[in-house]
Amino acid sequence: MAQLQRRLAEFAVARDWGKYHTPKNLAAALSVEAGELVEIFQWLTPDESVRVMAGEESAGRVEDEVADVLAYLLQFCEVLGVDPLAALAAKIDRNEKRFPAVENGHSMEW
Template structure:
């Protein structure tokens, strides 16, 4: 079992143990994902580009936590929709590589 499959299974079990499956609709998960992405963005909102590239330990801890929230909702959404997230990323990267070839 891959690590993403392990995380997916853990998230699925977490939701089931709390009887949250009825709340984990694609719409609700997408909205929660957007909210968490906003919280991640808020950590960078007033930083200069230089400050955002050199976060202190406390700031990095908050960013790490928000990144985990974003990833959690994305993985849960992929699970509910039956999307192989790794395959989707590889497919998208292939499309982007064709659209934006390397500089000569």
């Protein structure tokens, strides 16, 4: 993950894009790319959406948009000094406490 973040940072520096990579701009770009991922699935039935990776063209589109979303998220994290894996681990910990596992319709928390 850190290596990919470095590659993205070096790519931006080599093109003098750093001035554009503000948290606001990166958050907006992330939202746009997430929207483009959603657009692929917009009019698909649930069954079609499950099979989207079976088609070479649609799989390529999904992979490109996933890459764009991840690239902007990693750049956003780099600019703000957020460790995305640590943030995710902490969020999972909080969610495990907020939403205890359920067994047979009953919370396992007694």
